[in-house]
Every structure is written in C-alpha cells, then in structure tokens.
Amino acid sequence: MRRSNVIRYALEQYTSYRVPNIQCAQSVWYTQSTNNTFAVWRRRVHCSTALAQKRPERVQLSSVRFPQLKRGDFARVTDRDLQVFERLVPSRVLTEPDDIEGHNVDWSGTCRGDGQVLLRPKTTEEVSAILRYCNGRRLAVVPQGGNTGLVGGSVPVFDEVIISLSLMDKIISLDEISGVLVCQAGCVVDKINGALEPHGLMTPHILGSKGSCQIGGNISTNAGGLRMLRYGNLHGNVLGVEAVLANGDVLDCLSTLRKDNTGYDLKQLFIGSEGSLGVVTAASVLCPRIPGAVSVALLGCDSFAQVLQTYDAAKTMLQEILSAVEFMDRASMEVVQENLQLTCPLGAHSYYVLVETSGSNAAHDEEKLNSLLGYVMENGIVGDGTVATEPSKVQSIWALRENVAVALRRDGCVYKYDVTVPMSRFYDLVADTRERVGTDVTRVVGYGHLGESDIHLNVTCPQHSDEVFDALEPWVYDWVAKCKGSVSAEHGMGILKRDYLYHSNTGPAVLLMKQLKKLMDPKGILNPYKIFPD
Amino acid sequence: MRRSNVIRYALEQYTSYRVPNIQCAQSVWYTQSTNNTFAVWRRRVHCSTALAQKRPERVQLSSVRFPQLKRGDFARVTDRDLQVFERLVPSRVLTEPDDIEGHNVDWSGTCRGDGQVLLRPKTTEEVSAILRYCNGRRLAVVPQGGNTGLVGGSVPVFDEVIISLSLMDKIISLDEISGVLVCQAGCVVDKINGALEPHGLMTPHILGSKGSCQIGGNISTNAGGLRMLRYGNLHGNVLGVEAVLANGDVLDCLSTLRKDNTGYDLKQLFIGSEGSLGVVTAASVLCPRIPGAVSVALLGCDSFAQVLQTYDAAKTMLQEILSAVEFMDRASMEVVQENLQLTCPLGAHSYYVLVETSGSNAAHDEEKLNSLLGYVMENGIVGDGTVATEPSKVQSIWALRENVAVALRRDGCVYKYDVTVPMSRFYDLVADTRERVGTDVTRVVGYGHLGESDIHLNVTCPQHSDEVFDALEPWVYDWVAKCKGSVSAEHGMGILKRDYLYHSNTGPAVLLMKQLKKLMDPKGILNPYKIFPD
Incomplete structure (x- = not known):
C-alpha cells in the first residue's frame, strides 16, 4: 500500500x-548595480530585494558596496594555512577564483564576498579540525549550505574561509x-x-x-x-x-x-x-507520512473580513486535513493573468484564498472540501469558488499562486518584503503601502501564507526609483515593528536585515543574543558581520 | 457549529x-521513609518513585535525607529582607510554617525543602523586583508553578525563597x-x-x-x-x-x-x-481546534513485531486523524483486571495497542478505523480487536490504559521508570528487566506512549526490597543510556535524576549547559542544586 x-x-x-x-530563476534575477557611496550603501542595504531583468556583469563586492563595514580583526589566509587545510581535507581545498565565484555570490546576486579559499569537508571530524585550526589562527569562516538564502547570510563579506557542507x-x-x-x-x-x-x-x-x-x-x-x-x-x-x-x-x-x-x-x-x-x-x-490524497479549493472574497471568515471556516471544517491556506489579492491575480496569461477559473474578486487539503482518503477529503464550499457560499462569505481533486487541475490552481513572483518580475523592478504581521493587520500593510506610494508605481500587490500570517508585500516599477524606495524603507519595517510583526518571516537577518534586528527584538533580548554569541564564539570567527547591527 | x-x-x-x-491520588501516594545514612541517601535518590500505601507523618527534609548536598554560598533571609519583600509584594509574603508546608513538599512526597518564605507576585514587574533584590542579596530562589513535577524540581532543597506563580x-x-x-x-x-x-x-x-x-x-x-x-x-x-x-x-x-x-x-x-x-x-x-469526533480501537497482538506492524499500519492508514497510540503488555492488562476488576473486551494477548483518532467527521473516522481493523486482522497482525465510537465505550477502553498506575499501587511497593528508548528496543527493556529481577517481584509491567517511544517500566513487590532496588538501579538507567535513550522522558532532571545527566548527554553538552547557566545566572540563585550533578 x-x-x-x-x-x-x-x-x-x-x-x-x-x-x-x-x-533556472537564478540566471534571470539580479539586483540593481549601485555607486559606491554611503547614501547608496544605505539604499543597498535596505533595497536588498529590488529586482530587475538583466544580471550585471559582476555583482559588486559587499566590502565595496557597504563601506561602513570594517573587516574584523581576523588573520588572513597564508600559504602555510593552505598547506594545513590541504592536510585536513586533502584535494578539497579550492583556491581558483572560478571555482569559488559561485560560493562568494549569494543566490539573489545581492552580496558578493571576497573569499579566497573554499573547503569541502566530508566528515564531522574534518569540520572539527578546520574550526579548531581556524579558531586558533583567528581565521573567520562562513558555513555554506545550498546558498539559497535571501539575506546574504551564507556568503563571505570580506575574505572569510568558506566551509561548504555540500559533500x-x-x-x-x-x-x-x-x-x-x-x-x-x-x-x-x-x-x-x-x-x-x-x-x-x-x-x-x-x-x-x-x-x-x-x-x-x-x-x-x-x-x-x-x-x-x-x-x-x-x-x-x-x-x-x-x-x-x-x-x-x-x-x-x-x-x-x-x-x-x-x-x-x-x-x-x-x-x-x-x-x-x-x-x-x-x-x-x-518525518510524516506522505498523504494519500491532495485537493485544493480556490475561493473568491470581496472583503478582507470575508477572507478571515473563510480561513476560520477552513480551520474549523477541515481541521486535520488542512495543509495550506494561501492568499492572493486582486492585483496578484491580475499580474499572473496580464504578464503570464494564466487563466483564473473564478471571476474578479478583491481577494482569493487557496485552501489545500492532504489526507488519507480522497473521497472523505473531497466531501469535507465540498461541505466547506457549500457553507461559505451559502453564508455569503465567498462569492465564487471551485474545488479541484484531479492532479492537473490541482496543479493549475497552484500555478496561479506560485507564479506571482515570476509574473511580477516582468513589470521591471520589484521591491519585495517578506514579513509576518498579526492576522488582524495582515492586509493593512498592503493597503497602507498602496496609499503611501500612490501612482508612482506600476502596482502594489499582497500575497502569501495566510495560515502563517506571512505576507509578501511587493511593489513594482518599470525601473528603480529613489523616490519609491525612499517611500518604502524604512517605512515598511517601521510599520511592521509598530504592530509587533517580524521583519523577517524567513531567511533570518544575514547581512541585509541586520540593521533591523531591534525592530523585532527588545534591547535585553539582543543583549542576551550577543552574550550567547560571545560565550560560544569568543573570537567571533563564525559567520561574522551577520545578524547583529554594529 | x-x-x-x-x-x-x-x-x-x-x-x-x-x-x-x-x-486525590496525592493523599494515598507516598515514598518509603529511610534512615539518614549515605547508603540510604543513594537509595533515596535512585528510588525516588518507590511507592507504597501509607503516607509517613512528615516527609523527611531533603537536606537531611541527602547529606551529601551542601547548602550553597547564599545569604539567609533576614527580617530586613522580609520588610523589603513586604514592600515588593504587599500582603503576599507568607512565613507561617502551615502556609508554606505544601510548597516545601513535592507532589510525590519525595522531597521536602526548608523554605521559610513564600512570595506570591501578581505581575511580571513584581517578579522582576523580587529577583533583582534576591540577586543583589545573593538569596537563592525556587520558582514554583503547580508543584506537580515528579523529580523534586519545584520545591526548595534548603531554605530557598519560594516564588509561587499561582496568582x-x-x-x-x-x-x-x-x-x-x-x-x-x-x-x-x-x-x-x-x-x-x-x-x-x-x-x-x-x-x-x-x-x-x-x-x-x-x-x-x-x-x-x-x-x-x-x-x-x-x-x-x-x-x-x-x-x-x-x-x-x-x-x-x-x-x-x-x-x-x-x-x-x-x-x-x-x-x-x-x-x-x-x-x-x-x-x-x-492552540488547535477541538476535534469534532473521537474514537478508539483496542487491538490485541501476540508478538512485539506485530505491535510495531500495528503502529505502522495505524500511522499509514489513519494519518491525519491519529491522535494517540498507547501500549500495554499482558501484565499491565492483568493488573487492572486483578486489582481493579476492570473488564477487557478482548481475550488474552501478549500485547495490547490502543489507537485513538480525533477528526472533524465521525463517520469518516469510523470508516478509516474499521479499515485499519480489517487490514490488521486480515493480515494476521492482530488477533482480536474492537472499535468504540460511543462516548461511554471510548471511556471504558481508555480506563484500562489509564488505570494501570492505580492498579499497580495495590501490589504494594512500585518502582517506576519513565524513559524513552528507540522504538526498536521499546519492549526489550521490560523483557530484560523481567529476566534480571526473576521471581523476586510481584510483577514487571511495561506500558506507555508507543507513539512517542515512551515506556513506563514498573516493578512491584509487596514491600520495599533492597535486593530488588539494587538489581534495578542504576542498571535501568545504564540500559537506557546504552541504547541512546533518555533517562527522563518527562519532568526533567530536578534533584532526583540529576546524577544521571551524563547518561543522556555527552561531556561537551553538559559543559555548554553549565556555561549557559553561568552566563545567565552568574550567582546561581535560580533553582540551585537541580539538573546538574555536583
């Protein structure tokens, strides 16, 4: 079975x-190039996720882009160090620039380190030997997994030794x-x-x-x-x-x-x-069991209050089979239709809720999902809705939600914010942003993981605009902080959000974090420059 | 709805x-009284959960019972301190022995502190003021919630100030x-x-x-x-x-x-x-939604391999509605029948598995549960089984499992071990214990939370026996440590299990724990003597 x-x-x-x-996406995403000034540095830090359509020749060095950052009091890798590394991880010490380039640049092409050495341990003992040596020598290191983060956390800032875990x-x-x-x-x-x-x-x-x-x-x-x-x-x-x-x-x-x-x-x-x-x-x-059946419903609502009512009904009526509740506003649905020519099975609504179920019995799940649909429609909570259980239809509904980010890129420059806010304020961020930026932009959209109160606020323009950017930052993060939200729903702080650590943490909390860091890494060799503001 | x-x-x-x-149980549970010798101290520490039928006049002071324990270098509460406390938490400073007695003795009657002061803050600010003052004065404190722990973690050992959170x-x-x-x-x-x-x-x-x-x-x-x-x-x-x-x-x-x-x-x-x-x-x-329906199945197996097959089938076929998988061996079922005259709806089997489902649709759940029953019976995995959806029947099946502990007490003295072991070794602990203690005991039973690999090993005798105890401890904890289990599935280490911290943790791990403690509580005023062995 x-x-x-x-x-x-x-x-x-x-x-x-x-x-x-x-x-695939990596090859077409990039961030706008900037001049090397303090004003621009501030902009670059804040505008970490501004995206456009051409990848620059070479991503600017973070040490150049962020001139306020000063290299820590770490040793520099010498030939003698390389010999030791070679002994610790034989034939897995890379120093050729071409070999290292991909490990110096983060996935979104926002940050570029100047690491000169990449080590590829295969065992815990090798990692241990590397760190013991680096700590003794006061050589800074950056651990690197798949390098898919979005806050520059997994690449060097200066010449940190890169420890890739890929092997x-x-x-x-x-x-x-x-x-x-x-x-x-x-x-x-x-x-x-x-x-x-x-x-x-x-x-x-x-x-x-x-x-x-x-x-x-x-x-x-x-x-x-x-x-x-x-x-x-x-x-x-x-x-x-x-x-x-x-x-x-x-x-x-x-x-x-x-x-x-x-x-x-x-x-x-x-x-x-x-x-x-x-x-x-x-x-x-x-690890949980793979569910035996997956179904989705797409529901259209005309007020955000109805969106919350729909979410509440889904949690109550679907309970144990509920596996995702995703959200799109009208602007999100329009962009996948306009820019990618995808078709929405529903008419125009202010908001859309995608509900996914994962259960062990397809017939049971479909019955529950149909009950939900009946309830929300009879009670005027949703204006229109559809249920899909057949794989290709399930997939085509998910495609609407999954392709918002791709579609937005075709507008030109995208300012992206992935934040968590209390459920009651979920859409207020989008509405307030729309009011703030007015008609200076192509569109302001809100979509995301309603079930986790994680909103993706995206603002697009044909090209980067200082005015739009200045209107957005740090206003967006201030807005999130005011309602006790989180400035980083995912990905952490890295280097790109570190200046906002206090936006989502109190002073005593940050102090304790720093004390923990000092306790466990007294020389500060592990992934320096990240998380904490100077 | x-x-x-x-x-x-x-x-x-x-x-x-x-x-x-x-x-209710508290009034009839107690631990055996002991003499004040080192040998007995060792026994008391190890035999923390030996239970019998009469409560002694007064639980022995931990400071007397555990003579190896030395009071830390803390100040003693003075009249001046009491005046300050009265200012910090007006009319909520208790010093009458009768008022404090219940807060000095732990729930199982194993440990008794000599706390002279009980503080009852109502706000975070009051807790803050209390700790700031105690830290300045180097007065040790023990925070206390409902005082329902089983390892002596929530009562003083010496004269620590008790901070009750009850208000x-x-x-x-x-x-x-x-x-x-x-x-x-x-x-x-x-x-x-x-x-x-x-x-x-x-x-x-x-x-x-x-x-x-x-x-x-x-x-x-x-x-x-x-x-x-x-x-x-x-x-x-x-x-x-x-x-x-x-x-x-x-x-x-x-x-x-x-x-x-x-x-x-x-x-x-x-x-x-x-x-x-x-x-x-x-x-x-x-907080999750209350499920709309709860059902249970009781299944009888004749080998432990079949128990695991039953658990596997339940996880696969019930998936999202599975809410508990509990285990009883034959000896556990016998004790509730013999000592409490409860009736088991199944015939005699070597092992019993209780499966509970919680879902949003009773009919769906019953269908799934019946499918499971059909599958395991047709495939010879269980010899007999029954499904209950009617509340009183659900309750009577649960009563079998829930009353094992109560029934065991009627045997006289009970040695109780709540440990986690890898699923593959789940029942080996009981079988090995049975072999080890032989016929010197009334019975050795194993029951517990199969779904979390949490086994309750219980050994009963008419009265406390040094021979049985010495056969059991530290052998049981050594056995658990050898298979990488946990010596404390629940309740933590407190004072009663602190000597076994290294049984489930490596040296570097305990070292880091101690460093964290030192960092966050440099004077060691918070719940001293607990968790860490001397």
Missing part, C-alpha cells in the same frame, strides 16, 4: 508542482517505524525526499529551493516552507543536531527521541542562528 | 476521562482566528481550556495534572502529555515567552507569530530548563 501510485503522485505534488525552479550528503539512518531520519547536514531536501519516498515518508518541511537547499542550512535559518501550517516548524520537528562549535568541539545532540528532557535542549540554539553559534553537521528529523 | 455538543463532548474527552485526578493567572489575549493565546505563567491548564472552549480551541498539550499544573511550569519542564503525537511538542507550539532573568531584567520574547526569524530564538532557552535560567512569567501558545 505504501508504495502505491497514489502516494507517488502525492509526493510528486508535494515536491514538484508547488515550487519554481530556483536554479556531507550522506543519509545516516532511517527508522521507518518512528519516521526519524538522521543525515549529514549537506543533504539536499530533494535527495532526502527521494530517500524517504520508498518508505512512504516525506520531510516535514518543503521549500521553493528544495532542489538546492540543504537540511543544515534549513536548520540554521529555521526555514518554514509550505507545510508549516500542517506539520509545524523545525523547532518541533528537528529531534537532534550535531554541531561543531567555534573551537572545534563536536556537540553531539543527535537524539532521535520525541521525548527527551535531560537538561537544556541545546539543539535549539542552532535552529535559526544562521551558523553563528556553530556549524550544523548532522541532524535527525521527524 | 463551533459551540456544538459534539465539540463540548470532544473537549470533555480530551480534558477529563483520560486523566486520573492527581490531587499570575490572567488570560491576556486570545486571537480566535490564529488560535494564539497569551496568558500569564500561573494559568492552570484546565482554566486555559475553559477559556478556550467557547472558541472551539484547546491547548496543544494535556496532562494528567491538568487540574493543578500551570503553563509556566509546563514550559519550564517541556511537558509532553497525551497529545504530543498529534500536535507536537512545546518547542513547536510555544510561540513566545516572557521571562525574568536572574538579575531581574525582563526578557520580552512574547511573540505571537508563527514565523519569526529575527536573531536567536531565545524563548527556547526557557522551555525545559526547569526555571534555572529565568522565571517564565507569560507565554503565547498556538
């Missing part, structure tokens, strides 16, 4: 149709009964799901970058992804972590147990700390 | 029938749409569920001590409870924590957001650290 076509199809749905191919890609064990997988940190999510699929299991999280991103990087950034509404976050699903501390000590917290209350839960320190407290080298993850 | 009888019934099931009344019992807010509740730490779980119920919501965790235990204590001990299989642990469900640090600083990490990746996730530090890093004063918790 567990190897049935139903499950294969379900896995395919989970791991394929809902995610754009980042590697640490072994599945260590899988307990089919408990669903606990143990693997090295460099395992790509797609690879993990490939290993899980024959056992009817899947990762509890799935991301747009699943073909490139690595579990160690996911943990280090506390990646949420598309399944969080249903399966929860990595703080709950990661059962164990093995990490190498700055001094090279190996911290083995690789428990595979769901219940373990013996002292402080140290693994939590490494979930979301962006490689600044230790390098994650292995993890154990609780 | 959300206020329907169906939901009320479901809530009742979740919050009533599955949990014994701890407060901090305000519900601060509830976002009905997102399901996020914010409340003070002293809220009792039952009270929270009472506030949630009209909104169709419930806490993600429920515990045997729900009528007494407080959310702050639950967080501080990372309580798992009966819903963990379905709703996950508190590391995933607690969205925010407000805590007061040892120096009185208030750490406001009271986020209500599901996605928030802005710096280190500090709240995780307070989940499971037993009040030793800070006093939790408020929390925000993600």
Whole structure:
C-alpha cells in the first residue's frame, strides 16, 4: 500500500508542482548595480530585494558596496594555512577564483564576498579540525549550505574561509517505524525526499529551493516552507543536531527521541542562528507520512473580513486535513493573468484564498472540501469558488499562486518584503503601502501564507526609483515593528536585515543574543558581520 | 457549529476521562521513609518513585535525607529582607510554617525543602523586583508553578525563597482566528481550556495534572502529555515567552507569530530548563481546534513485531486523524483486571495497542478505523480487536490504559521508570528487566506512549526490597543510556535524576549547559542544586 501510485503522485505534488525552479530563476534575477557611496550603501542595504531583468556583469563586492563595514580583526589566509587545510581535507581545498565565484555570490546576486579559499569537508571530524585550526589562527569562516538564502547570510563579506557542507550528503539512518531520519547536514531536501519516498515518508518541511537547499542550512535559518501550517516548524520537528562549535568541539545532540528532557535542549540554539553559534553537521528529523490524497479549493472574497471568515471556516471544517491556506489579492491575480496569461477559473474578486487539503482518503477529503464550499457560499462569505481533486487541475490552481513572483518580475523592478504581521493587520500593510506610494508605481500587490500570517508585500516599477524606495524603507519595517510583526518571516537577518534586528527584538533580548554569541564564539570567527547591527 | 455538543463532548474527552485526578491520588501516594545514612541517601535518590500505601507523618527534609548536598554560598533571609519583600509584594509574603508546608513538599512526597518564605507576585514587574533584590542579596530562589513535577524540581532543597506563580493567572489575549493565546505563567491548564472552549480551541498539550499544573511550569519542564503525537511538542507550539532573568531584567520574547526569524530564538532557552535560567512569567501558545469526533480501537497482538506492524499500519492508514497510540503488555492488562476488576473486551494477548483518532467527521473516522481493523486482522497482525465510537465505550477502553498506575499501587511497593528508548528496543527493556529481577517481584509491567517511544517500566513487590532496588538501579538507567535513550522522558532532571545527566548527554553538552547557566545566572540563585550533578 505504501508504495502505491497514489502516494507517488502525492509526493510528486508535494515536491514538484508547488515550487519554481530556483536554479533556472537564478540566471534571470539580479539586483540593481549601485555607486559606491554611503547614501547608496544605505539604499543597498535596505533595497536588498529590488529586482530587475538583466544580471550585471559582476555583482559588486559587499566590502565595496557597504563601506561602513570594517573587516574584523581576523588573520588572513597564508600559504602555510593552505598547506594545513590541504592536510585536513586533502584535494578539497579550492583556491581558483572560478571555482569559488559561485560560493562568494549569494543566490539573489545581492552580496558578493571576497573569499579566497573554499573547503569541502566530508566528515564531522574534518569540520572539527578546520574550526579548531581556524579558531586558533583567528581565521573567520562562513558555513555554506545550498546558498539559497535571501539575506546574504551564507556568503563571505570580506575574505572569510568558506566551509561548504555540500559533500556531507550522506543519509545516516532511517527508522521507518518512528519516521526519524538522521543525515549529514549537506543533504539536499530533494535527495532526502527521494530517500524517504520508498518508505512512504516525506520531510516535514518543503521549500521553493528544495532542489538546492540543504537540511543544515534549513536548520540554521529555521526555514518554514509550505507545510508549516500542517506539520509545524523545525523547532518541533528537528529531534537532534550535531554541531561543531567555534573551537572545534563536536556537540553531539543527535537524539532521535520525541521525548527527551535531560537538561537544556541545546539543539535549539542552532535552529535559526544562521551558523553563528556553530556549524550544523548532522541532524535527525521527524518525518510524516506522505498523504494519500491532495485537493485544493480556490475561493473568491470581496472583503478582507470575508477572507478571515473563510480561513476560520477552513480551520474549523477541515481541521486535520488542512495543509495550506494561501492568499492572493486582486492585483496578484491580475499580474499572473496580464504578464503570464494564466487563466483564473473564478471571476474578479478583491481577494482569493487557496485552501489545500492532504489526507488519507480522497473521497472523505473531497466531501469535507465540498461541505466547506457549500457553507461559505451559502453564508455569503465567498462569492465564487471551485474545488479541484484531479492532479492537473490541482496543479493549475497552484500555478496561479506560485507564479506571482515570476509574473511580477516582468513589470521591471520589484521591491519585495517578506514579513509576518498579526492576522488582524495582515492586509493593512498592503493597503497602507498602496496609499503611501500612490501612482508612482506600476502596482502594489499582497500575497502569501495566510495560515502563517506571512505576507509578501511587493511593489513594482518599470525601473528603480529613489523616490519609491525612499517611500518604502524604512517605512515598511517601521510599520511592521509598530504592530509587533517580524521583519523577517524567513531567511533570518544575514547581512541585509541586520540593521533591523531591534525592530523585532527588545534591547535585553539582543543583549542576551550577543552574550550567547560571545560565550560560544569568543573570537567571533563564525559567520561574522551577520545578524547583529554594529 | 463551533459551540456544538459534539465539540463540548470532544473537549470533555480530551480534558477529563483520560486523566486520573492527581490531587486525590496525592493523599494515598507516598515514598518509603529511610534512615539518614549515605547508603540510604543513594537509595533515596535512585528510588525516588518507590511507592507504597501509607503516607509517613512528615516527609523527611531533603537536606537531611541527602547529606551529601551542601547548602550553597547564599545569604539567609533576614527580617530586613522580609520588610523589603513586604514592600515588593504587599500582603503576599507568607512565613507561617502551615502556609508554606505544601510548597516545601513535592507532589510525590519525595522531597521536602526548608523554605521559610513564600512570595506570591501578581505581575511580571513584581517578579522582576523580587529577583533583582534576591540577586543583589545573593538569596537563592525556587520558582514554583503547580508543584506537580515528579523529580523534586519545584520545591526548595534548603531554605530557598519560594516564588509561587499561582496568582499570575490572567488570560491576556486570545486571537480566535490564529488560535494564539497569551496568558500569564500561573494559568492552570484546565482554566486555559475553559477559556478556550467557547472558541472551539484547546491547548496543544494535556496532562494528567491538568487540574493543578500551570503553563509556566509546563514550559519550564517541556511537558509532553497525551497529545504530543498529534500536535507536537512545546518547542513547536510555544510561540513566545516572557521571562525574568536572574538579575531581574525582563526578557520580552512574547511573540505571537508563527514565523519569526529575527536573531536567536531565545524563548527556547526557557522551555525545559526547569526555571534555572529565568522565571517564565507569560507565554503565547498556538492552540488547535477541538476535534469534532473521537474514537478508539483496542487491538490485541501476540508478538512485539506485530505491535510495531500495528503502529505502522495505524500511522499509514489513519494519518491525519491519529491522535494517540498507547501500549500495554499482558501484565499491565492483568493488573487492572486483578486489582481493579476492570473488564477487557478482548481475550488474552501478549500485547495490547490502543489507537485513538480525533477528526472533524465521525463517520469518516469510523470508516478509516474499521479499515485499519480489517487490514490488521486480515493480515494476521492482530488477533482480536474492537472499535468504540460511543462516548461511554471510548471511556471504558481508555480506563484500562489509564488505570494501570492505580492498579499497580495495590501490589504494594512500585518502582517506576519513565524513559524513552528507540522504538526498536521499546519492549526489550521490560523483557530484560523481567529476566534480571526473576521471581523476586510481584510483577514487571511495561506500558506507555508507543507513539512517542515512551515506556513506563514498573516493578512491584509487596514491600520495599533492597535486593530488588539494587538489581534495578542504576542498571535501568545504564540500559537506557546504552541504547541512546533518555533517562527522563518527562519532568526533567530536578534533584532526583540529576546524577544521571551524563547518561543522556555527552561531556561537551553538559559543559555548554553549565556555561549557559553561568552566563545567565552568574550567582546561581535560580533553582540551585537541580539538573546538574555536583
């Protein structure tokens, strides 16, 4: 039964149709080039996600772009260091610029480091030896997984030694009964799901970058992804972590147990700390069963109050089978229609809600979904709606939501903000932004993960505009802070959002973070310049 | 719909029938009295959960019982201190022995502190003022919630100042749409569920001590409870924590957001650290919807391999509606039949598996459960089984499982071990124990939460036996450590398990825990003597 076509199809749905191919996208996304001035530096930091259509010849060095940043008091790599590295990771010390280039530039082409050395360990012991040596020599390092982050957290800023985890890609064990997988940190999510699929299991999280991103990087950034509404976050699903501390000590917290209350839960320190407290080298993850059936409904609402009523009804009536509640406003639906010629099966509405169910019985799920549709329509909560259970139709509805980002790019320059706000203020951010920027822009759209209160605010113009940018930042982040939202729903702070750390944290909290950093990495060699403002 | 009888019934099931009344039980549970010798001290530490039928006149002072423990270099409370406390928490400074007695003795009657002062703050500011003063004066404190722990973690060892959170019992807010509740730490779980119920919501965790235990204590001990299989642990469900640090600083990490990746996730530090890093004063918790229907199946298996096959089939076929998988061996079933005259609807089998489902549609759930029953019986995985959907029948099946502990007490003395082991070794611990203790005991039983790999090993004798105890400890904990299990599935280390911290943690891990403790509580005033061995 567990190897049935139903499950294969379900896995395919989970791991394929809902995610754009980042590697393809990478070649056409880039950020605008800038001049090397302080004013521009401020702009670049704030405007980290402004996108346009041509990739510049070469992404500007972060050290040039951000002139306020000063290189820390770290040693520089010498020939003697290279000899030692060669001994520690034989034939896996890369120094040719062409080999390193891709590891110096982040995925969105916003940041470029000047790392001169790339190390590719295969084992925890090698990572330990590298860090012990680097710590002794006071050589700064940046741990790097799939390099799919969006805040410049996984590339050097200056000449940090890059430690790529890509060769640490072994599945260590899988307990089919408990669903606990143990693997090295460099395992790509797609690879993990490939290993899980024959056992009817899947990762509890799935991301747009699943073909490139690595579990160690996911943990280090506390990646949420598309399944969080249903399966929860990595703080709950990661059962164990093995990490190498700055001094090279190996911290083995690789428990595979769901219940373990013996002292402080140290693994939590490494979930979301962006490689600044230790390098994650292995993890154990609780993996759920692949659902037997997946269905979706697309519903049109004419007020945001109705959107919330729809969400509430979906949570109440679908309960255990609810796996996603996504949101698009009219402007989002228009852009996929206008720029990509996709067809919406519904008429024009102010808002659209996409509800996905994942269950073990297709007929049951369809019945529940139809009940929901009947309820919301009879009660005037939605104006129009459709349910799809057939794979191609499911996929075509998801395509509307998944292609908003692609469609927006065709407008020219896109200012993107991925933030979390309390549910009651979810759409106010978009409405207030629209009022603020007026007619100076092509469009202001709001879409995102309603179930997690994660709104993607996007503003497009034909090309970069200082006026628009100045109207948006730091206004957007101030707005988010005022309503106790989070300036970083995903990806962490990296270097691009570090100036906003206090927007979502109190002074005592940041102070404690700094104390933890000092305790665990007294020389500050692990991923310096990230997370904390100067 | 959300206020329907169906939901009320479901809530009742979740919050009533599955949990014994701890407060009643308290009056008949006690630990054996001992002499004040080192040999006996060792025994008392190890034999923390040996139970018999009469409560001694007065629980022995921990400071007398554990002579190896030396009082730390803390100040003693003076009249001047009492005057200050009276100013900080007017009329809520208790010093009468009768008022304090219940706060000095832990729930199981194993530990008794000699606290002379009980403070009852009502606000975070008061907790802050208390800790700031105590830290300045180097007065040790023990934070206390419902005092329902089983490892002596919530009572003083010497004369620590007791800070009771019981008056901090305000519900601060509830976002009905997102399901996020914010409340003070002293809220009792039952009270929270009472506030949630009209909104169709419930806490993600429920515990045997729900009528007494407080959310702050639950967080501080990372309580798992009966819903963990379905709703996950508190590391995933607690969205925010407000805590007061040892120096009185208030750490406001009271986020209500599901996605928030802005710096280190500090709240995780307070989940499971037993009040030793800070006093939790408020929390925000993600609360799921009350299920519309609850059903159970009781299945009899004749080999443990079949038990695992049954669990696997339940996870695969029930998926989203599975809410509990509990385990009893034949000896567990026999004891409830022999000592409590309960009736098992099945014939004799070596093992029993109780499967509970919670879903939104009773008919759907029953169909799925019947499919499971058909599958496991047709394939010879279970020898016999029954499904119950009618509330009284559901309750009578649960009563078999829930009353094992009560029934065991009637055997006389009970040695109890609540540990987690890898699923593949789940029952080996019971079998090996049975072989080890031979015929010197009344019975050796194994039951517990199969879904979380949490086994309750219980050994009974007519009365305490040194031979049996010496055969059991530290052998049981050594056995657990050898298979990489956890010596504390629930409740933490407290004082009673602190000697076994290294059994489930490596040296570098304990070192880092100690460093964290030193960083956050340099004078060591918060809940001293707990967690760490000397």
